[in-house]
Amino acid sequence: MVRHMALALTVICPVGLGDVVTYEANESPVDDGWEITGEYCSPELSIGAGQFCQHVALCPGDDPPGGQFIAYSRSLADFDGAPTFFAEWRVRSDAPRTELFPWGGGAAVGLSGFGGVYYNAYIVSDRVWLRRHALLPFVFVDLQPSRPHTFRIELEGADRYTWLIDGAIVATGTPVGPYPSATPMFVWQGYAAWQSSTVCWDYIRYGDLKPRLAGDVNCDGQLDHFDIDPFVLALVDAPAYSAAYPDCPLSNRDIDADGALTNFDIDPFVTLLLAQP
Template structure:
């Protein structure tokens, strides 16, 4: 699930503040990454916001060792950071028998130092490599659907690996990371079998720990922060998951509309007024002034008769506020329900 759909964003502040990099959507990797290695002309395409790798055996070359493509990016800006995370989403149909060749899909954090992390993903299994002296960790995953992976690092004290928001492994690392000229690599490879891997996004940076709304700690709470707040906005009683501490203002373990009220209070923009997420919009408050009253009538009529004009007149107000009867459509059947809300 993606709410922030810019090609990439890099926010760099002081060493004590957060930095966030996001690569996603429909831009070729070479716009922000460098090629770490490529063999035998694998097929790469962009479709529906996904980076798709199709790798096969090389014609004329006996297996093992088929097509591959890997990209790299320096993490020098994060060298010595007290915290670090990387999160990504992908789906692959590659077989776990390909793990022997570091296939089908992998993302790794390396350096010239002793610490090395590598997560290799197959259709139904994920493998976590922490250090040559430690056993690999294997986790079964549901096949044929995308999964979200996240690795959080807290210096030399703790690593935590999540799959779809659930902790699957944690422990004390071999040392602090990022350090010693760190870099990140990701890519797809065929060993003895072909595979198709779909990358949705890769996001990494230092970890925002406090509920201040400022996800990237750049001193403002704006559209960039809003996109990630909405991603954390799972509702009352639903654990908000890793990376969402910045959004849980009341520290009750979830991110809901109570937190949205607090987030609004911290808003600096741009824009001047934050768009209201649909889950927190008040039905009937079609002008989004915080009350349902006669001042909403003109806005309701506009939403009913001219949705395009409504979107221009009330850009921060979800159209769903006019769905007074809650049937998922905005039409004449909402009129009586809207009138009842005014009484």
């Protein structure tokens, strides 16, 4: 019997949210205000070294598929109708690829709602399955195995969605509709469909996405010399930049618009700066 093939959404829990919400995995998600949306057979949980880990396995006596999981959720009601939105998380899974499709095992993140627009990512050791509407083709992206990877979605109303992995665009286009919408909710979990695996979360961040402005790398709404240090930081230490400016869109530092920040953005960034009055 298939007990669990997708994220179950049953708990609606409004919480007070600011412009950016961060969970840095230094404490239990519950202590940080996340609700347990669903749980089966008590997975082993641990916190250490800035990570929250879920070890999931088959429940003793059960036949696969359908093992342990524990899912956490938070209402996105405070962002319902927001013109822009982002979510970013860093996670490592050692789940084999057999867990992935169509089971949704390994790590899973869902930006969900009841309006048909959603963004789901299912992550195993060496692959991710991205899904955003029941009628649209899936996107699969191969990953370097058993390493943490940074996943990010940038949403600009009905105009554009952009999936990024490790700072590079992997899929972008026109969304079916705006999101967050229709009782939006953020859900994430570790899940074992066929065999055991461990999922370790470094952080989860989400909130309003700042406006696009090429060269405005500190996202204060202006392009000036205060953007130089953040630009250098983004180039040399992407995790530190992401922690400091989580709500700044890639487009502001990807000056040549090739889908990632690289050394090839330096010259056009300087040109932009010098062109300022």
